[in-house]
Every structure is written in structure tokens, then in C-alpha cells.
Amino acid sequence: MAHARFRQGEGGRRLIMRFHDLRGLDLSHRDLRGADLTGSDLSDARLEGVILEEAILFGALLERANLSLGRLQRADLRGANLRGAILDGADLRQVDFRSGKLAVADEASQFVMIRRDVSAARLESASITGATLDGARMDQVLMGEADLSECSLRGATMQGVRLKNARLRGADFSNANLAGADLRDADLTRAILVGTAIKGARIEGAIIEGVLTAPTPxxxxxxxxxRQALDSHRQWFATGGASGQVARLEGRDLRPLGTLLANSELTALKARGACLAGMVLAGAMLQGADLDEADLRGADLRGADLRGASLRGANLSQADLREADLRNLGLETGRDLTTKLDGAMLRYADLREAKRSGNWPQADTTGARGL
Structure with a gap:
């Protein structure tokens, strides 16, 4: 394919197919980075796993298209129509869904005309579960009755977005701007609203049970x-239990500790039911830690050592577990301490290059990458 050779620097040419009829086409898993598909009709197209990073889809028709697990980072989707589309698990970071202007040729005179006021993208009734929309620009986007359950929308600009009757269960809106948004009758059960701007938003009838907000005073x-408890824990570990003591932080909100837990010695930590949502725990040594029912949604656990840890019922949805060690822990007695994941939620977690012992039929790994 000429576009593939173009992407690899081996000649070829960039794919430019503006205003083409591509309805129902199967482009699954194709590398179309940087392609220009302005105004094209891709309704009902099969685009699972497609790579459309930095592609131009301005004003494109993508109704009912299947873009699940697609990679669309920084794509231009201004004015696109994605009603009923499937974008489950897609990478939509920094995608532009806003309104804009579209240049089209007048067939009669052949002069270029500017059609002004192209409305923002339409995603009504779209399925976008577990997608990553961090930093996306979504002002005024129409998303009524869309399903954004467990999406990551950190830092997204969503002023005036229309989310009436939308399903937003467990979605992470940390530091997003939802000023003036229409959230009437939306389901925000267990959503994360830390640092979220919601001034002027309409929330009549919205379900807000279990919403996670900023740490309390x-x-x-x-x-x-x-911090003192953690210092004592490190001393306990360093002295083999001769001094200090195991930190018991059950049910505590640990988020005020910031990045203190990253690359830290936390072996055998007791943090059952603790809140660590969105925290940086990269490189942390958590062998044999008790993290049952802990909230680790969106946590950064890259390279963390979780061998023999107990994570029963823990919520690790959208967590970054790349290169983490989740194998069983060998003990000096010759037996193994099993890593426990009974009832754990690993939905849409990133497990690429993670080390593990066998499969996890007892955990919910829906949409998880790297398995």
C-alpha cells in the first residue's frame, strides 16, 4: 500500500481521500496515520484496531462505524458524525471534536467556497467504554445517551458538552473542564471528579452515588x-522487624501523599480498602501487600513489584501496570505466596510486558491490553 510505504519512509504517497464514499469498508488494523479523509463517508465501516493517529477526519461521516481499540491520538475529528459508533477501548488522547470550518468546491463555478459554522462532532448513542480521552477537546460535542463508562477523560476540555442521559459510570474526569455541560439524568455512579470544573453544569436527575472528589480537609x-507511618514501615523492613512497625493504612485516603509512594519500599503494607486512585506508585515494592478492595483506578503502577500481593476485590480499572511484576512470590520456606486477584477489576488496564503467573479467570480483564 502506497500509504504504508510513505509512513515507513520508503517512497509511496500519503493517503488523501477527501469526500469519498467508503461506506462499509473494512480497514481494520490498517496503519493510516496522517491520512486525509476529510468529509468522507465511512458509515458502517469496520475500523477495529485501525491506526489513525494525527489523521484528518474533519466532517467525516462515521455513523455506526466500529473503531474499537483504534488508535486516533491527536486526530482531527471536528464536525465528524459518530452517532452510534463503537469506540470501546480506543486511544482518543488529544483528539479534536470541536466545531470548525470546512472548505468545499462549488460544482457549478469550481471556485472554493467556505461553509462556515460546522457544528461540533456528534456522538449520540456511541459506545466509548474504557476509551482514553485525556486532553481531548470536546467543547459543545453532542453525546446524549452515549456510553463512556470507565473512560479516562483527564484534562479534557468539555465546556457545554451535551451528555444528557449518558452513561458515565466510573469515568475519570480529573482536571477536566465541564463548565456549562448538560449532565441531566446522566449516570455518574463512582465517577472521579477531582479538580473538575463544573460551574454552570446542569445535573438535574443525575446519579452521583459513590462519586470520588478531592481529598477532604x-x-x-x-x-x-x-508519612510517619510509612517511615516506621521502612525502618521495620530495613531492620528485619527489629524496630519500626508495619504500616496499617486500612481505609485511608492516601492521595494527599502525592508521589511519595513511587519507588518506595512497601513490602507487606496493610492498605485494605484504601484510596489510591490516580496515584503514582511506579516502581513501588509491594510484595505481599494487602490491597484488598483498594481503589487503584488510573493508578500508575509501572514496574511495581506486586508479587504475592492480595488484590481481592481491588479496582484497577484503567491502571497502568506496564512491566509490573504480578507473579507469585517465592518464600525461603520453599512455598509460593500466591498473588490474589479474586474479584479484582482490571478493566481497560494496561498490562503490556507485565509479568504474571498463569491466567486470571477470577478477575475482570475486559478490555485490558497486553493479555
């Missing part, structure tokens, strides 16, 4: 005590 005030 009491949790922030407790941070020095938590």
Missing part, C-alpha cells in the same frame, strides 16, 4: 501522620 490534615 481531614485527609489532607492526616498526611503527616501517614
Amino acid at each position: 481531614a485527609a489532607i490534615e492526616a498526611a503527616p501522620t501517614l
Whole structure:
């Protein structure tokens, strides 16, 4: 394919197919990075796993198209129509869904005309579960009745977005701008709204059960005590238990600790039911730690050592577990301490290059990458 050779620097040419009829076409898993598909009709197209990073899809018709697990980072989807489309697990970071202007040729005179006020993208009734939309530009986008359950929308600009009757269960809106958004009758059960701007948003009838907001003043005030407990824990480990003691942080909100837990010695930590959502735990040594029912949604656990840890019922949806070690832990007695994941949620987690012992039929790995 000429476009593939172009992408590889082996000649060829960039794919430019503006205003073409591509309805129902199967382009699954194709590398179409940087392609120009302005105004083309891709309704009902099969685009599973397609690579459309930095592609131009301005004003394209993508109704009912299947873009699940697609890679569309920084794509231009201004004014696109994605009603009823499937974007489950897609990478939509920094995608532009806003309104814009579209240049089209007048057939009679052949002069270029500017059609102004192309509306923002339409995603009504679209399925976007587990997708990553961090930093996406979505002002005024129409998303009524769309399903964005467990999506990551960190830092997204969504002023005036229309999400009436949308399903937003477990979605992460950390530091997103939802000012003036229409959230009437939306389901925000267990959504994360930390640092989220919601001034002027309409929330009548919205379900907000279990919503996670910023740490309370009491949790922030407790941070020095938590740090002392961790210092004592490190001393306990370093001295083989001769001094210090195991940190018992069950049910505590650990988010005020910031990045303190990254690359830290936390072997045998007791943090059952603790809140660590969105925290940086990269490189942390958590062998044999008790993290049952802990909230680790969106946590950065890259390279963490979780051998023999207990994660029963823990929520690791959208967590970054690349290169993490989740194998069983061999003990000096000759037996193994099993890593426990009974009832754990690993939905849409990133497990690429993670080390593990066997499969995890007892965990929910829907949409997880790297398995």
C-alpha cells in the first residue's frame, strides 16, 4: 500500500481521500496515520484496531462505524458524525471534536467556497467504554445517551458538552473542564471528579452515588501522620522487624501523599480498602501487600513489584501496570505466596510486558491490553 510505504519512509504517497464514499469498508488494523479523509463517508465501516493517529477526519461521516481499540491520538475529528459508533477501548488522547470550518468546491463555478459554522462532532448513542480521552477537546460535542463508562477523560476540555442521559459510570474526569455541560439524568455512579470544573453544569436527575472528589480537609490534615507511618514501615523492613512497625493504612485516603509512594519500599503494607486512585506508585515494592478492595483506578503502577500481593476485590480499572511484576512470590520456606486477584477489576488496564503467573479467570480483564 502506497500509504504504508510513505509512513515507513520508503517512497509511496500519503493517503488523501477527501469526500469519498467508503461506506462499509473494512480497514481494520490498517496503519493510516496522517491520512486525509476529510468529509468522507465511512458509515458502517469496520475500523477495529485501525491506526489513525494525527489523521484528518474533519466532517467525516462515521455513523455506526466500529473503531474499537483504534488508535486516533491527536486526530482531527471536528464536525465528524459518530452517532452510534463503537469506540470501546480506543486511544482518543488529544483528539479534536470541536466545531470548525470546512472548505468545499462549488460544482457549478469550481471556485472554493467556505461553509462556515460546522457544528461540533456528534456522538449520540456511541459506545466509548474504557476509551482514553485525556486532553481531548470536546467543547459543545453532542453525546446524549452515549456510553463512556470507565473512560479516562483527564484534562479534557468539555465546556457545554451535551451528555444528557449518558452513561458515565466510573469515568475519570480529573482536571477536566465541564463548565456549562448538560449532565441531566446522566449516570455518574463512582465517577472521579477531582479538580473538575463544573460551574454552570446542569445535573438535574443525575446519579452521583459513590462519586470520588478531592481529598477532604481531614485527609489532607492526616498526611503527616501517614508519612510517619510509612517511615516506621521502612525502618521495620530495613531492620528485619527489629524496630519500626508495619504500616496499617486500612481505609485511608492516601492521595494527599502525592508521589511519595513511587519507588518506595512497601513490602507487606496493610492498605485494605484504601484510596489510591490516580496515584503514582511506579516502581513501588509491594510484595505481599494487602490491597484488598483498594481503589487503584488510573493508578500508575509501572514496574511495581506486586508479587504475592492480595488484590481481592481491588479496582484497577484503567491502571497502568506496564512491566509490573504480578507473579507469585517465592518464600525461603520453599512455598509460593500466591498473588490474589479474586474479584479484582482490571478493566481497560494496561498490562503490556507485565509479568504474571498463569491466567486470571477470577478477575475482570475486559478490555485490558497486553493479555
